[in-house]
Amino acid sequence: MKISSRQILPAMVLLFGACAPLLINAYELSLLGRFLALSILAMGIMLIWGEGGILSLGQGVFFGLGAYALALHLKLEGLNIANGDMPDFMVWSGVSALPAFWYPFASPWFSLACIVLIPGSVAAAFSWLVFRRRIGGVYFALITQALALAFSTLLISQQAYTGGFNGLTDYSTFDGYDITSNFAARVIYWITFVLVTICYFALRWLLATRWGIMLRATRDGENRVRFLGHNPLPYKVGAFTIAGVLAGIGGALFTLHAGVVSPALVGVVPSIEMVVWVALGGRNVLWGAIAGTLLVNFAKDQISSALPSLWLYGLGALFILAVSFLPAGIAGLFRPGSPEERVVRRMLTRRKLETAE
Amino acid sequence: MQESAFLLGQVFNGVSVASLFVLAALGLALSFGLMRVINMAHGEMLMLGGYLAYMTLAVVPGPLGLLVALPVAFLGAALLGAVLEFTIIHRLSARPLDTLLATWGVSLILQQAARNLFGAIGVQVIAPGWLDHTVAISSGVLGGLTLPDTRIFILLVAAIVLGAIALLLNRTRLGLYVRAVNQDRPVAAAMGVNARLVDLLVFSLGTGVAGLAGVILALLGPVTPTVGQSYIVPAFLVVILGGLGSLVGTTIASLIVGLFTALIEIFVDVSLAQVLLLVFVIVFIQFRPQGVITVRTRALEG
Numbered sequence: 001m002k003i004s005s006r007q008i009l010p011a012m013v014l015l016f017g018a019c020a021p022l023l024i025n026a027y028e029l030s031l032l033g034r035f036l037a038l039s040i041l042a043m044g045i046m047l048i049w050g051e052g053g054i055l056s057l058g059q060g061v062f063f064g065l066g067a068y069a070l071a072l073h074l075k076l077e078g079l080n081i082a083n084g085d086m087p088d089f090m091v092w093s094g095v096s097a098l099p100a101f102w103y104p105f106a107s108p109w110f111s112l113a114c115i116v117l118i119p120g121s122v123a124a125a126f127s128w129l130v131f132r133r134r135i136g137g138v139y140f141a142l143i144t145q146a147l148a149l150a151f152s153t154l155l156i157s158q159q160a161y162t163g164g165f166n167g168l169t170d171y172s173t174f175d176g177y178d179i180t181s182n183f184a185a186r187v188i189y190w191i192t193f194v195l196v197t198i199c200y201f202a203l204r205w206l207l208a209t210r211w212g213i214m215l216r217a218t219r220d221g222e223n224r225v226r227f228l229g230h231n232p233l234p235y236k237v238g239a240f241t242i243a244g245v246l247a248g249i250g251g252a253l254f255t256l257h258a259g260v261v262s263p264a265l266v267g268v269v270p271s272i273e274m275v276v277w278v279a280l281g282g283r284n285v286l287w288g289a290i291a292g293t294l295l296v297n298f299a300k301d302q303i304s305s306a307l308p309s310l311w312l313y314g315l316g317a318l319f320i321l322a323v324s325f326l327p328a329g330i331a332g333l334f335r336p337g338s339p340e341e342r343v344v345r346r347m348l349t350r351r352k353l354e355t356a357e
Numbered sequence: 358m359q360e361s362a363f364l365l366g367q368v369f370n371g372v373s374v375a376s377l378f379v380l381a382a383l384g385l386a387l388s389f390g391l392m393r394v395i396n397m398a399h400g401e402m403l404m405l406g407g408y409l410a411y412m413t414l415a416v417v418p419g420p421l422g423l424l425v426a427l428p429v430a431f432l433g434a435a436l437l438g439a440v441l442e443f444t445i446i447h448r449l450s451a452r453p454l455d456t457l458l459a460t461w462g463v464s465l466i467l468q469q470a471a472r473n474l475f476g477a478i479g480v481q482v483i484a485p486g487w488l489d490h491t492v493a494i495s496s497g498v499l500g501g502l503t504l505p506d507t508r509i510f511i512l513l514v515a516a517i518v519l520g521a522i523a524l525l526l527n528r529t530r531l532g533l534y535v536r537a538v539n540q541d542r543p544v545a546a547a548m549g550v551n552a553r554l555v556d557l558l559v560f561s562l563g564t565g566v567a568g569l570a571g572v573i574l575a576l577l578g579p580v581t582p583t584v585g586q587s588y589i590v591p592a593f594l595v596v597i598l599g600g601l602g603s604l605v606g607t608t609i610a611s612l613i614v615g616l617f618t619a620l621i622e623i624f625v626d627v628s629l630a631q632v633l634l635l636v637f638v639i640v641f642i643q644f645r646p647q648g649v650i651t652v653r654t655r656a657l658e659g
Contacts, residue, residue, distance in 0.1 A: 055454040129639055133646035138395050138453050142593040143638070149590050150632045157628035268590075272461055279458060312469040319462025320445065323455040 017193050021186040031301060032294075033189040034257035036196050039293040041250035042277050043199055043286055044243030049275065050283030051207060052239040053219030054136065057272050058144030059247045061151045062119035064266030066248025067255040068155075068162070069118050072102060073111030074171035074179075074255075081106055088170070093160040102161075108175040115252040116245050123244025127237045136222070136236075145268055152267035167262025179256065192253050199246060200286055206242075207286075215239055273315070279322045282331025291330060362494070362502040367619045373508040375615025376515030379608050380570035381588050382595040383522065384438075384563020390539045390602010391559055394446055394456040398464035399592070400585025402564045404471060405437060406430035406571020407580035411480045420485045426572050427514075434568025439561040447556065464585075471582035479581030488576065507576045514573060518566055523604055535559055539602050591618070594638050600648025609649045 017036075021029055041063055048054045079085035086098050104110045126147070130140060155162045162168075171179060178184055206212055217225050218232040225232045255261045264270070273296075281292020296318070304311035326332065385399050413426040441463060449456040484507055492504040526532035537545035538552045546552045574584060591614055599610035617637060621630045645651075 049454075053454075055457065057457075126639075129643065133642055135642055135646055138389070138393065138457065139597050141454065141457055142395065142597060143635075146590050146594055146635050146638070150628075150635045153628040153631055157626060268586075272458075275458060309469055309473060312465055316462040316465035316469070319465065320459045323452075323459045324445070324449065327452070327455065 014197070017197075018190075020193075021189055026182055026185060029189055030185060030257055031298070033185070033192050034254050035294050035297040036189075036192050036290075037250050037253035037257055038274070038277070038297065039250075039290040040196055040199050040253065041247040041274060042281070042289040042293040043203055044246030044250075045274060045278045046283055046286060046289035047203060047207075047215075047246075048239050048243045049278060050285075050289075051212065051219065052215050052236060054236060054240060055141040055275070056144045056240070056243070057141050057268070057275065058146075058148040058151075059243065059274050060148050060266040060268075060271030061144075062123055062244040062247035063251035063254070063271075063274075064151060064155070064261070064263075065119040065122060065251070066115045067251030067261040067265070068168070069105070069111055069114035069248070070252040071168040071171070071255050071261045072105035073108055074174060075168055076102065076106045077171070077173050077175075087163075087168075089163045089166070089168075090160060095160045099161050115248050119248030119251075120241050120245040124237060124241040127240035128233070131233055131236045131240075145271070148266070148268045148271040152263040155263040155266070163262075165263060167260055167264070169260035169262075171259060174256075180259075185257075188253075188256050192257070195249065195253065196290070199249075200290070203286055211235065211238070276315070276319055276322065278329075280318060280326070280329055282329030284328065285331035285335070288329050288331030295330075364623075366502055366504075367623055368616065369502075369504060369508065371616035371619030372612065373511050373615075374619060375611040376511050377570055377573060377588065378591055378595050378615055379611035380515055380518060380566055380573070382592040382599070382607055382611060383518075383604070384560070384565075384567050385592060385596050386599055386607040387535075387563050387602055387604075388556075388560045389596055391535070391542075391556055392446070392450045394450050394453050395460075395593070395596070396441070396446065396560075396564075397457055397461040397589075398441065398467060399460075399564065399567055400589030401464050401467040401471075402434045402438060402567035403571040403574055403585040403588060404467070404580065404582065405434050406568035407482070407575040407584055408471065408475060408480070408571075409433045409568065410572040410575045411475075411482050411580055414482060420487055423485050423488070423572070423576075427569060430568040430572045431565040432568075434571065435561040435565030438564025438567075439557060441564070442557050442560040446560065447553075450556075468582045468586075475580075475582070477582060479579035479584070481579050482575035484576045510576070511573050514569065518569060519604070519608060522562075522566075526604060531555075531558065591634070594634065598638060598641060598648055600650040603648070603650040606648055606650030613649075 016023070020032060024032070041059060045056070045059060048056055075087040079087070081098060081103065084097070086095065090098070105114070130136075130143060135143070155167075156165050158164070173179060179188065207215075214225070214230065214232075215235045215238075218235050222232050251261070251266075254265075277293040277296045278289045279292070280296060281290070282288025300311060300315075303314060322329065328335065381399070381403060384402070385395060389395055407430075409430040410423070410426040413429045414422040417425045441460070445459050445463065446456055449459055488506045488510055490506045492506070492509070494502045524532075526535060534545070534550045534555050537548070537550055538555050542552055570588075571580075571585075574580070574588070578584075595607060595610045595614050597610075598613060599606035599608075614634065618630055618634055621633055625633065
């Protein structure tokens with residue numbers, strides 16, 4: 001089999017991803033792991049926003065649902081519930097008995113199923129209710145933002161049941177396995193890496209199917225799709241549900257890496273930040289979503305700890321510049337024929353001419 | 358306190374919150390009707406109004422400072438709005454979702470600028486003496502009902518602004534242009550209406566009104582860099598409920614949101630009230646997806 005040059009770069013990226021635990025130190029690995037977890041969510045945003053034309057400013061909600069579904073279990077791990085044991089924060093809040101909705105999460109399998117089922121069903125129900133009345137575009141974005149606000153304030157206010165503003169933290173084991181050791185960190189990284197790869201190829205396949213074509217058709221001309229006798233609703237609700245599930249999986253993995261989930265990760269501001277990762281990376285290209293997530297988050301890690309106020313100015317400028325001048329994102333720079341690519345090529349050829357002279 | 362007085366007090370609170378919402382949402386709704394874009398930095402116009410009031414009162418102390426602060430805040434916010442429209446929103450107006458993101462970037466920058474200039478804790482504007490009273494009813498069916506002067510002042514400002522805008526829209530040449538562009542931009546432009554200028558004027562008028570709302574906010578609590586954020590999400594919901602660029606719709610929707618919040622807070626806490634408000638909006642659009650007032654148009658894609 002002949003290997004073309006177009007296949008070398010992706011193969012090298014995959015190889016680096018798989019070997020990263022052996023190449024970089026534990027701190028860098030933990031950052032890479034959590035940013036890869038976020039990139040699963042970003043691929044979901046690429047699906048709904050880039051391919052479906054649906055802007056959601058509330059992906060943090062589904063991220064949070066997945067994260068809390070796992071965190072609830074991690075908090076119960078090692079406690080003897082039958083004996084009346086409760087997570088530490090409940091004892092501090094003076095709760096007398098474990099709330100009923102916590103009980104099923106004692107089972108790791110129930111909790112794992114919920115990571116997918118809760119965000120998926122909430123996303124399906126919510127988007128069906130809104131899309132069935134043909135509400136989309138800016139209206140949908142604003143409603144999802146209200147959803148993110150309501151979700152995060154609810155989490156904060158129900159201190160006794162959700163850990164409030166501090167969220168849920170301080171985990172030790174999952175199903176009896178220690179999750180705090182260095183070895184566990186590598187295993188969690190590999191799980192994340194494999195899931196990112198699976199999601200990437202699954203979405204690539206999905207977008208190439210008839211379903212993917214219909215989703216793009218709905219984005220470009222919803223009424224035309226209707227006139228041709230198709231109902232756009234299943235495509236929009238389906239895409240939004242998949243994006244919700246991806247956000248939930250990303251949230252659960254992020255919680256494992258970071259060892260914490262809190263309302264500060266799921267509210268209005270983080271939800272809209274998620275969109276800028278994809279805007280910068282490229283909303284129509286899957287690898288763009290991943291690259292944008294890694295790029296923005298590593299930059300944030302570097303800048304925000306040293307100069308927090310500079311980071312916020314930078315983030316604001318990034319929003320403005322990315323959508324004004326780089327609508328196809330970084331990935332657009334590499335796509336033949338895109339306006340960005342043409343600008344770059346013109347710059348390059350001009351330079352060549354100058355050097356030739 | 359008697360129950361009827363308490364209930365009436367909540368209704369009064371709801372109406373006064375509603376009048377804030379209407380001032381905050383008016384600019385959003387008018388520009389949305391014209392250009393189909395939402396300015397996510399609109400909340401920061403409230404913030405700007407609040408800080409301008411604070412600075413004006415530092416320069417002009419005394420009882421009349423507030424009356425100076427109102428036009429200052431209006432002009433300041435309108436100017437910033439005009440700059441924003443000219444530099445960013447107009448360039449992106451063909452892509453409404455991208456405008457949302459770009460203006461969110463503006464909002465982040467403005468918040469951080471306020472944080473650096475005035476500090477994160479916020480500043481306090483003290484209401485002048487003539488607003489420092491409460492109208493209290495001590496006897497009768499409504500015994501125990503108290504109406505703070507600041508809240509009555511809010512109502513007055515909102516009523517005056519609404520009246521002025523209604524006059525502007527329905528009785529002036531500019532208003533005629535606004536309604537024409539609202540109904541059909543290409544035809545209005547073909548008839549010689551400078552649609553570009555109408556966009557700019559309406560947008561900066563809307564941000565100016567938000568600046569006024571900011572002055573009023575400053576009377577109710579400290580002005581912080583994120584003060585606009587707490588009012589802007591309900592204002593967005595008002596725009597959704599109100600219908601495309603309709604003054605009457607926006608006013609009714611503000612009253613619905615304000616009264617709903619105030620009355621539901623009798624039974625549940627503030628955070629749950631927020632959740633229920635969202636549920637209410639989602640249920641409401643099941644029945645009236647185009648808002649309380651539907652502007653009839655022949656366009657298929659609005």
